[in-house]
Amino acid sequence: MNDKELTHDDFVQRIDIRDVLLDAGYRQNRRFGLRLSSFIRTDSEGKRIRGDKFVITQQGKCCSQPPRQKEYNVVSFIKEHPTLFAEYHEGIDPNRLVNLVCSRLLNIPVEDKQDLRPFDIADYDLHPFDPQDRETQKTFYPYFKNRGIDLSTQNAFHRHFCLATKHGADGGAYTCLAFPLTLPKEGGTVVGFEERDCVRMDGSGSYQDKAKEGNANEGLWIASPAGTPLAEAEHIYWFESAYDAMAYYQLHQAQNQELRKAVFVSTGGSPTVAQMQGVFSAALPARQHICFDTDLAGIEYAKNLQQEMYRAVCSTIEATSERKPYLDSVPDGENLDCGEVELLPRDLLSKYGKYESAWIEARSMHSSGLCHTDDIQVQEDIVNRLYKEFREGLREFLGLDKRNDTSFVRERPAYPHKNWNGLLLAEQKREESIGQNQEREENAEQERQTHFRR
Template sequence: MEKRDPKHDDILQRLDIREVLIEAGYQQNRRFGLRLPSYVRLDGEGKRIRGDKFVVTQDGKRCFRPPRKREYNAVSFIREHPQFFPEYCEGMDTDDLVELVSGRLLPPPAGELRELTVEPPDREVRPFDIMDYEVHRFDPKKRATQKKFYPYFTYRGIDLRTQAAFHRNFCLATRKRDDGVRYTRLSFPMVLPKEEGKIVGFEERERARADGSSSYEGNAQGSDMDEGVWIASPAGTPLAEAKHVYWFESACDAMAYYQLHRERNRELDKAVFVSTGYFPTTKQMRGVLERTVPARQHICFDRSTAWHDSAWRLQQEICRTVREAIVETPERKPYLDSIPDGQDLTEGEFYLLPKGGLQESCIRFDSEWEEAMSMRSSGLCAPEDVQDQINTMNRCYREYREKLREFLGIDREHDVDFTREEPDYRHKSWNGQLLAEQRREESVGQQQEREESAEEERQTRLGR
């Protein structure tokens, strides 16, 4: 008879067996049918493991493994399959495991919210120390090392090729808490830009759900979130030698961006990818920029308003970094002082520029810009005429910028060079876009399969 604990009644009411199966590393087998959904496990190559399947009952409360012998609800499944959950350690009471897993998957009951929001007692947080962790690494040449990463990457849509490209820059890190519970998380080492070999924290993710989300996204205790950043390059390009730097709010988004663009942009392997782990701090931005001013900075934060603000702050830091490298002279100072803080070098007062070439070049560019904008907005000009004017405007800008650099004493390599890249307007993040594109491809493939099957059936009937 199944062990019963009154404390688990609430868990049974609130915890979906399908959610438990997904957390245990299973995924829905869409071909099995819709009336009784089934969940299967895949091997390291993404192939279905035969005989490892659970079918959800019609009421959606329980599951069973065919041939039908025993049904499990959310609680009994956790109890009898403890090895599937990161909270489990050998010898642990399975009732404690149920409470830990459900506590992670479920929001707290309304009555507990007040208690949970009370400020924790002041205590000193030890600085991050990688020696506190057992680390498991991904080896592109050894399949056995790769299998453990499957539940962390598969539902995020990140394939083995992308994992292999970034294998130096992620790991599975296991830590034992003071209460004896062991937990493992997908971890991305954070380093100081000036000391790339010194790990000062982890950007962490738990295993992904079927929709690509994670029940935990954060950073390891004691991580240096003020200066530490995740820095990665598929080709191993050092930060100081980067020609292109790509900025993201998370390492998973950086890997998703790479996977989305790797076929169209072969230079991505040589690029350097940076994750700030959350909203970027001034020290994070400065630390990277001071070593990569000659590189083109690609600002790839997501589409939310908060991240638009972060992109603007990063642009300002790029401009400040270039501005501070310019040597002030009596001739340059009046113009430099007129540039608003964090603005581009062209934003100063034009009349403070020297005459005899530079000031006139600035006026010419402004005139051509106004003409191009007027032609484009009027709707009265032929597209080819508008494009001709835009080409003229761009040529005038390049001439003006070159003269401005000469006046300010900076070369082309050390000038401001950045671009803003965002996910497709339908998606908030790069990882969200990757998953959506994979779902679209899967849907197209399934439709083709249905059409081919229908055609085969039609040909069979005609043959008869």
């Protein structure tokens, strides 16, 4: 492989995170007695900026920012802190920024962005999945077999994936399973691909990525088995990959027949603010199902999505002179009920007081260990009823349309599985094991019966 074909995995292996931190303006903290190497930033007077410190982990491959436990590698650090690098400018594709920064650190020349052609779907030979044609379905078998995605699920999502073949300037070609990325408000125009299980042009292996020319900053994979438009969705399910979305559907569709009408969204990796804002601007009233991975990164993505959702809700409120003091007291990215309640009208403050008292009583009943579960449930029902009354009053005071008072639910695959595709494969393996055990028991019983007759 030559340098021009380096992937993000190559950057992680070849670049020390310390070099990235130095490039971002940090310097090594040489304070005596430190057990782990750390990097800090200083202000214009050379004084250390409190709270802005990164500790090196995994022998220079990653870093973390205490007290948070999330680890960044070379790629994720650049994506999460883009403004620290010279190549950053407003609207730059995060993947493009990673390539520019890492290539510079490795002294690899990068072609000027002006020379890159914009994404053009005409550059690809597309091979759609036809539910009525068994021959075309066979070509998709290698891509879905190892993921456990069955034919029924492929049929449900057949409009939302294809095989895409792109030809290189040297005459080579690569084929991948492509999930089209579209912009939430632009009616299906494809702006890129979430590429999975790509075969390299030289045939040396496979990888997953996004089409380099695509708009990965704003584009998402948006799919609905029933063809529900995003703007009409009542339920939106968020995932980090299209594979996970299809796995979730396969796991739950039998128990939830309405799942066909839902809209499934894949961010193709790290969710961006532009992706979140795009969906919320098109479908804020929908109930948001956050189905990101359960690792530290997924937890952070879920938190970011919730915060962006709260910002979107707040942006729909007209800040009148009566409302502004309370709205200003709501922390950025927090729920509307997190403001200073003393700034609310007296009748609304009274409703909050009743809710808070009931909540304290419920917590006390839980912690005492002296109350029957039925009594605790009765108290919790009271808490829920009083909060609902307070929330309705808060919406009325703020002039917030009930449809835009968006709700969400965090859905996680069963422990210890990190993502939904992992859970699907584990479930299939478990069912296969049960079937094998039953077969062995039946064979043993038949053998016993045979010996008995003899």
